[in-house]
Amino acid sequence: MQNWPMKRGVYESVKLLRQFGLLSILVLLLGACGNDNREKMAVRGRQAQPVELILNEDGRPIPAVLAQQQELHRDNGREPQTLDPHLVEELPSAQILRDLFEGLTAESAEGRIIPGAAIRWNISRDGKTFTFYLRRDALWSNGDPVTADDFVYGLRRSADPATASKYAQVLLPIENAPEVLAGDLPPSELGVVAMDEFTLQISMRDPTPYFLALLNHPSTFPVHRASELAHGPAFTRPGNLVSNGAYILNEWVIRSRIELVKNENYWDSDNVILEKVIYYPFEDQSTALKRFRAGKLQWTSGVPNNQFKWLQEHYPDELVISPWLGSYFFGFNLEREPFIENPGLRLALLLALDRKLLTEKVTQFGELPSFTLVPPGIRDYVSPVPEWAEWTQAEREAEARRLYTEAGYSEENPLKFEIRYTAGENNKKMALAASSLWKQLLGVQATLLNEENKVFLQNRQQKILTQVFQAGWISDYADPYSFLNLFRSGHGRNDYGYSNSLYDALLDQVASERIPSRRRLLMFETESLLLADVPFIPLYTYVTKRMVNPRLKGWKSNVMDHHYSKDMFFLKAASDEEPVSPEGDIEALLPDPDQGLIPPLQMKETDAPGTEVPQDDVTDDGTSPPGDSLK
Amino acid sequence: MARHALWRLLGLIPTLLMLITIAFFLMRVAPGGPFDSEMLLPADIQANLNAKYHLDESLLQQYFRYLSQIAVLDFGPSIQYKDWTVNELIGQGMPVSLTIGLAAMVLAFFMGTVLGITAALRQNTRVDYSLMGVAMLGISIPNFVIAPILILILAVYAGWLPAGGWDWSIASMVLPVVTLSLPVTAYIARLTRGSMIEVMHSNFIRSARAKGLPESVVIRRHVLRPALLPVISFLGPATAGMISGSVIIERVFSIPGLGSYFVQGALNRDYTLVMGVVIFYGVLIILLNFLVDLIYAWLNPKVRYDNKR
Amino acid sequence: MTTNADHPVIDPFAAALSVSHIKGRSPWQDAWHRLLKNRAAVYSAFIMAAMLLMVVFGPMLISWEPDFTDWDYTSTPPSLASGHWLGTDAVGRDLLVRTLTGGRISLMVGLVATLVSLLIGVSYGAIAGYFGGTADRIMMRMVDIIYALPFIFFVILLMVVFGRHILLIFVAIGAINWLDMARIVRGQTLSLKNTEYVEAAKACGVSDWNIIRRHITPNLLGVVIVYVTLTIPQVILVESFLSFLGLGVQEPMSSWGALVSDGAQDMESAPWTLIVPSVFLTVTLYCFNFIGDGLRDALDPKDHL
Secondary structure, eight states: OOOOOOSHHHHHHHHHHHHHHHHHHHHHHHHHSSHHHHHHHHHHTOOOOBOOOOBOTTSOBOGGGBOSOOEEEEEOSSOOSOOOTTTOOSHHHHHHHHHHOOOSEEEOTTSOEEESSEEEEEEOTTSOEEEEEEOSSOBOTTSOBOOHHHHHHHHHHHHOGGGOOSSGGGGTTBTTHHHHHHTSSOGGGSSEEEEETTEEEEEBSSOOTTHHHHTTSGGGOOOOHHHHHHHGGGGGSTTTOOOOSSEEEEEEETTTEEEEEEOTTSTTGGGOOOOEEEEEOOSOHHHHHHHHHTTSOSBOSOOOTTOHHHHHHHOTTTEEEEEEEEEEEEEEOTTSTTTTTOHHHHHHHHHHSOHHHIIIIIIOSOOEEOSSSSOTTSTTOOOOOOGGGGSOHHHHHHHHHHHHHHTTOOSSSOOEEEEEEESSHHHHHHHHHHHHHHHHHHOOEEEEEEEOHHHHHHHHHHTSSOSEEEEEEEOSSSOTHHHHGGGSTTOTTOTTOOOOHHHHHHHHHHHHOOOHHHHHHHHHHHHHHHHHHOSEEEEEEEEEEEEBOTTEESOOOOTTOOOOGGGOEEBOBGGGOOOOOTTTOSGGGSOBTTTTBOOOSOOOGGGOTTOOOOGGGOOTTSOOOSOOOOO | OHHHHHHHHHTHHHHHHHHHHHHHHHHHHSSSOTTOOSSOOOHHHHHHHHHHTTTTSOHHHHHHHHHHHHHTTOOOBOSSSTTSBHHHHHHHHHHHHHHHHHHHHHHHHHHHHHHHHHHHHTTTSHHHHHHHHHHHHHHHSOHHHHHHHHIIIIIIISOSSOSSOOOSOHHHHHHHHHHHHHHHHHHHHHHHHHHHHHHHTSHHHHHHHHTTOOHHHIIIIIIHHHHHHHHHHHHHHHHHHHHTOOHHHHHHHTOOOSHHHHHHHHHHTOHHHHHHHHHHHHHHHHHHHHHHHHHHHHHOHHHHHHHHO | OOOSSOOTTHHHHHHHHOOTTSOOOOHHHHHHHHHHHOHHHHHHHHHHHHHHHHHHHHHHHSSSOTTOOOGGGTTOOOOSTTSOTTOBOTTOOBHHHHHHHHHHHHHHHHHHHHHHHHHHHHHHHHHHHHHOHHHHHHHHHHHHHHHHSOHHHHHHHHHHHHOOOHHHHHHHHHHHHHHHHHHHHHHHHHHHTTSHHHHHHHHHTOOHHHHIIIIIHHHHHHHHHHHHHHHHHHHHHHHHHHHHHTOSSOTTOOOHHHHHHHHHHTTTTOHHHHHHHHHHHHHHHHHHHHHHHHHHHHHOTTOOO
């Protein structure tokens, strides 16, 4: 018969004990994934170390050090919203487009502007006419030559209101661009002309010295007219998309993978080593990190925010941190209480924050504390340094207290306001940390409001509810103007309500100034004016942080964080390799049929720094041949 | 029974219409629009964009335009994924979500009912307690904790399974399906157990036993059917929920399914995409509930006769 | 023939037979007794009581404030030396006090939201199931529709129109979760409706409302209670998901769900941030489970042994 419940009490207690027994086992398990086991397990995910990098006279790696498989798996962040260069608006799309297309100018791995589709250019004396001479051997991926007409078509399409491009404002400096964008003039009136098949002339409204930097923005890329007209909106699909860059689009499984293969028709395809690049979308940094550790990814777009120490400890070779051209700050709404017309109070809040503490304890990844708007790293520009930036933190805090009391606040009458921020781990921590510091030092009672992104942006723009809000700006091109322009009166993103006619006038001067040294001075003045008015609280400069497989080389840290796959390559793993010595190893000099690369011809001993030499080559007097140490 | 079925099918259309209307206007009431972004956006460009997606028309105009599009099954272009239409996106995401959802549901149903029945048959023994204890674990620990733990252990440390991603291989399906099924297995196990115990204590079972029927016959023929009724009721919404894609599972395992279209679309105000997924989901649920009701009516004759009245 | 005169044998015997000193026992008292016999449920109740005490009074006894950022001890594991007995989180807030205050929110969420969904769901489902026919069809149609809508929209809308008051979050979650309850209750009602005692009651002329109240609802209790103990964890988890999207409780307040989802991110680098709230959460949910089981066993009128 059945097990009718007999001694219910006893059995129930046993049941309880069992459940908690199970629970404690679980706890022990999780705890056991603690110290010692962690070391062992983490090491399992270590990436193989590469062989020594040996470059030939052109600065390219010799085939002997290259791995057999040149296939890169990259984490690209979110799924790109489009691969149409004129509709792009976020980083994931821009990254892939830079591999697919090439603009008039290109960037070196370090971020210098180098010739791209245009082999050279002229700028007229008045700074308003740019003439580009295109490469004659440049081809589209289907074999058609890349001509000036392609660029004219591309630029007109980008400015055409029917395309509804969000980044078309990049083109604003071009003659007639504002009218074309507004629809008052047809796109054919845009100031771009094809002088002949390989010469392109662009006329500006004002002298625009930073225009060259804009030319590797996807909004200025050419499109292949015939395929775009033939396929319509589907021209960006694999098989339809014709590109002029180092890669072509082979496969696009949405939210799964985007596969690029080498474009054999690219004019520089001989120097492109990576055969395939596969981009994966990830919405969760932790997952991307796990895939990286499992060896399936060799490049991530970021790292989980709280794990700096752990990553430093377990993956020091893979963790790469470098400065980024972006500023993180808190904005004030200058149109509302309590910050309206109250610069002293705003300054008090600015001074009260200990940036060193914030960057060391909260953000942790080596962000630089900042007191300015424009981050460091732009060539030839140094931001003005406000006087308080040079005081000690103690002095700043004393002054903060003084200003706070002067504004009429105290322990009994504390300042109250709301801090708005949106999702993003650092945002929450920064808001928490700031409110905590303000409370501890001044007694400020700040309420934190975590808002959903769209609501957050709308509230900022409307300026009805905001008081203090999280803000930041990452530049699209390396020029201080893109930062300073944020604070122009009436600017679409001027959520601060900052309106200073002197500032606007200075900005206009900057926009039209042609002489670089004068322009620099003007920008310096403009930024000084801005900083003195304290419409925002500068906090720190962004850094990029990511995991990179140690065998992947060729990329360089640069402040715009542009990394082109065509510069990259994989070295062989040191574990299954014998050391390479050019004199002794004839094979290294022969063409490698798999690679399709032609190795350099004469390898002289002195041309090979850092060569590791096999033991039997040690000369009689006991010294080894010249060469740097392995590292 | 056939008339009942037909009546229900006809009822689909006004239901759908109501669903579309509520969803449409609800979406528009939420603050913020699809083009709000950190970037500055000059008024001209904003106007261009609004015109392109007909967002400058009055709300009613947009509504009727949308209805006429739907009638020919054209769900429009996605606002955030500019190169794709909603039809294409749903077409790509649906097989994935369906596969995971159905596999997880089947797994959950069998595992859950087996666990629940075993526990009920051995009520208040050690077997019962441990099974229910394990089941409870499935409900108490959120799947955004279980998923990364499983990935860590099985994919990163051991390397047996891929750490996320979806390539239609069995290996890539294992972890997401199992993780997705765990909470539902637990629900079903508990529900089955509770329901079986109730039925086993009822009078007609006592009489069946008194008649001398062997226990296995009693269970199979007399207990299971009524005991499974609440479970069947639960299946409809549970399957639909799983099919729409568990957002967390898709996020953690990087699976290209429909679930995150929901949330991402809502957060980005991609009206067309969300409407498309909502309608698809709505049709699915209505069909599933219809199926569930049919099965329920088949299993429980009392219901059948009553609804005919 | 006996008379009413005193009888030496029968009178004491009759007196001993009188039962007026024995108090009757209602079915509810029976149930209470059964519940008390269930040791697991009783222990769980004690643990829940202890948990409630800890959660309500604990933060008052601990020296750390939940929003105090201890910059010297960010992300430290549990240790007695640092004064943070269960460690700290990434910004240096004491984990124990945050877990306890988070418990207040989570338990409140469980309670209020479940109550809301219970009230709405049971009445809705019982009415639909009882009346059957067109009313039932329409009502279930509505359930289908609402179920098919992405709930996040409801919540976003509610949050924006009415502000982000914490009670509103509870009501919003409860108002969305009643659907499953309604469906199950309706199913059960449909079958209960045709039982003999309901027919008998109808024959006696008992009003529909009273039939629902006195005959159908108590018999639904078993299923409903089991479902309630399943709803509470669901509700707490929904709240954690909302927190994650920025729609839940405001910082620096937190809930167990939010603490767990934060901790899951840093599982390897700071496992205590995951383990501590998870343990609290799991223990609480386990206890609800046992109490629910006990209640169901106690209230089940068929289990007369």
